[in-house]
Amino acid sequence: xxxxxxxxxxxxxxxxxxxxxxxxxxxxxxxxxxxxxxxxxxxxxxxxxxxxxxxxxxxxxxxxxxxxxxxxxxxxxxxxxxxxxxxxxxxxxxxxxxxxxxxxxxxxxxxxxxxx
Amino acid sequence: xxxxxxxxxxxxxxxxxxxxxxxxxxxxxxxxxxxxxxxxxxxxxxxxxxxxxxxxxxxxxxxxxxxxxxxxxxxxxxxxxxxxxxxxxxxxxxxxxxxxxxxxxxxxxxxxxxxxx
Numbered sequence: 329x330x331x332x333x334x335x336x337x338x339x340x341x342x343x344x345x346x347x348x349x350x351x352x353x354x355x356x357x358x359x360x361x362x363x364x365x366x367x368x369x370x371x372x373x374x375x376x377x378x379x380x381x382x383x384x385x386x387x388x389x390x391x392x393x394x395x396x397x398x399x400x401x402x403x404x405x406x407x408x409x410x411x412x413x414x415x416x417x418x419x420x421x422x423x424x425x426x427x428x429x430x431x432x433x434x435x436x437x438x439x440x441x442x443x444x
Numbered sequence: 445x446x447x448x449x450x451x452x453x454x455x456x457x458x459x460x461x462x463x464x465x466x467x468x469x470x471x472x473x474x475x476x477x478x479x480x481x482x483x484x485x486x487x488x489x490x491x492x493x494x495x496x497x498x499x500x501x502x503x504x505x506x507x508x509x510x511x512x513x514x515x516x517x518x519x520x521x522x523x524x525x526x527x528x529x530x531x532x533x534x535x536x537x538x539x540x541x542x543x544x545x546x547x548x549x550x551x552x553x554x555x556x557x558x559x560x561x
């Protein structure tokens with residue numbers, strides 16, 4: 329069985345602050361993919377990143393960075409110098425061999441509010 | 445990236461009526477599509493796997509007679525909520541992948557917000 333845990337339900341930060349969203353996962357698959365999605369108030373899912381289980385290199389994309397620690401089964405997401413437009417619900421997600429790499433198991437989401 | 449389109453984006457229907465939601469892969473063929481449901485302030489939960497040319501596979505607790513899924517072609521899957529009730533009000537979202545296997549990515553539609561009054 330797969331499970332994704334996002335312990336932070338809601339986070340509020342003041343604009344320009346850095347914020348880290350935590351994600352811990354469980355899977356029996358040796359090959360799996362981890363994702364982060366952004367869901368703004370309009371509802372659509374915006375793909376942010378996909379990381380496979382064999383690539384533990386951290387990644388930076390503009391103000392976004394991701395820290396994948398296989399030893400602790402964590403895949404944390406940091407937004408640097410947050411902006412009001414970053415306000416949304418962020419989902420961490422997982423696919424693995426058990427789901428044909430297509431079924432996505434989502435965490436419960438973290439609602440981020442960036443206050444101007 | 446690939447495009448998955450859902451229609452309608454919002455729908456309001458009366459209790460007891462049926463509503464059809466379409467999910468289309470616009471620039472690729474998808475033998476498998478997935479339907480998710482998201483209740484307010486909750487996560488997305490997989491409802492069913494839609495397979496082209498065969499019956500859908502439903503997750504535990506999802507009524508197959510209430511949520512009819514048809515995957516008539518490699519680019520279209522439909523979800524029909526039959527005899528809708530207010531408790532069916534939710535955000536429904538589909539996903540599709542180009543191929544099965546390791547190097548794949550699920551692309552999501554824009555979602556459909558269903559309100560049953």
